[in-house]
Amino acid sequence: MQALKDKIMQEGKVLPGSVLKVDAFLNHQIDPVLMKEIGETFAKKFANQGINKIVTIESSGIAPAVMTGLNMGVPVIFARKSKSLTLKDHLYSTSVYSYTKQTTSEISVSKDFLGKDDVVLLLDDFLANGQALYGLIDIVNQAGAKLAGAGIVIEKGFQDGGKKLRQQGIRIESLATIASLQDGKITFSESGAN
Amino acid sequence: MQALKDKIMQEGKVLPGSVLKVDAFLNHQIDPVLMKEIGETFAKKFANQGINKIVTIESSGIAPAVMTGLNMGVPVIFARKSKSLTLKDHLYSTSVYSYTKQTTSEISVSKDFLGKDDVVLLLDDFLANGQALYGLIDIVNQAGAKLAGAGIVIEKGFQDGGKKLRQQGIRIESLATIASLQDGKITFSESGAN
Incomplete structure (x- = not known):
């Protein structure tokens, strides 16, 4: 998605440890017009799949997920993060390890909003x-x-999450794939529909 | 805002301790179409004020704030919550006490995105x-x-935050004001433009 790549080149910052900081338009300050375009793009990519729910994680996934939900006409659920769950009743919950923060969080979704009849699109800011x-x-x-x-x-793209998940047969559509952040320079992968 | 009030009546749940649970469309599952209408409504109410930034808090404020930002053509910043801030450099930060959770959180906004030339609309899910x-x-x-x-x-409306803030001269526009949750029954206030 060219508008996204342009924004990353203009406003993204490369920090030590292969960190790409996109606080200016995605993770802290949000550009709503870009989010709208992102939502339209995902809605086209995942059209006609019978999707009736979008699931993301708080907080940075919410803006692109809500714009995608608006375009697809489906509700969005954001999984909640908590250090320890006191109330596990009536929740689906699991542990997620963050390499960046080196902490494990519990994430959870209420059983009220997700069940066996649902067809789910997952949405997140980073992979x-x-x-x-x-x-x-x-x-x-x-x-x-x-x-x-x-x-x-x-x-x-230089980390292996996407590769492993695709090998398991999971369809993943990324709007911008970073090939490298070496020497502080952002290089995009030209593969796929990016 | 009638569509919001209808949704609260249909899907809101009153829990002990004057808790109104709106997990079905605002705080956990999000209704993007309703968020769009909310954004349009706020944009009309706060038109022609020179607003160039919207500031909210993660996580439940993000969806209505982004839709408002889209309608007003301005960026949205979400203040981040953290238990303790290790990096306070280059941040505006303050403490917020939650009566519901009985915990104090630090919230923070980067100095990169907010300064003396900005005119700010605050946005949140609950007051x-x-x-x-x-x-x-x-x-x-x-x-x-x-x-x-x-x-x-x-x-x-039965808690005093809105009253105190308005007495300080702060303009607050609420799309639905709850007069009472007594006996599990949701009653709206008829005052103002609600």
Whole structure:
């Protein structure tokens, strides 16, 4: 998605440790017009799949997910993060390890909103090692729902999360795939529909 | 806003302790079409005020804030919550006490995105005792920015946060004001433009 790549080149910052900081338009400050275009793009990519629910994780997945939900005409559920769940009743929950923060969070979704008749599109801002997506897939499986695929705003193609998940047959559509952040320079992968 | 009130009546649940649970369309599962209408409504209410930034708090404020930002053509910043801030450099930060959770969180906004030339609309899902809004107002003041007002999706009119803030001259527009949740029955206030 060219508008997204342009924005990453203009406003993204490369920090030590292969961190791409996109606080200016996605993770802290949000550009609503770009989010709208992202939503339209995901809605086209995942049209005609019978998707009736979008599931993301708080907080940075919410804006692109809501815009996608608006375009697809389906509700959005955001999985909640908590350090320890006191109330596990009536929840699907699983653990997600964050390599960046080196902490494990519990994420959870209420059983009220996800079940075996649902066809789910997962949505997230970043895909690197895939831990967050594995967590969301676990929740979809616990619900007995069908997984249609995952929409990712920015994939770090030099980390292996996307590769492993695709090898398991999971459809992943990333709007911008970073091939490298070496020497502070952002290089996009030209493969696929990016 | 009638569509919001209808949704609250249809899908809101009253829990002990004057808790109104709106997990079905605002706080966990999100109705994107309703969020779009909410965004349009706030954009009309706060038109022609010179607003160039919307500030909210993760996570439940993000969806209505992004839809409002889209309609007003301005970026949205979500203040981040964290238990303790290790990196306070280059951040506006303040403490917010949650009566519901009985915990104090630090919330913070990067100095990169807010400064003395900004005119800010605050946006949040709920207003009860006003602690979250006081925190956001503190951040706006630290930045030296101008506060245009606050847009609230649901105000608990039987708690005094809104009253106190209005007495300080702060403009608050709530789309639905709850007069009472007594005996599990939701009653709206008929005052104002609700």
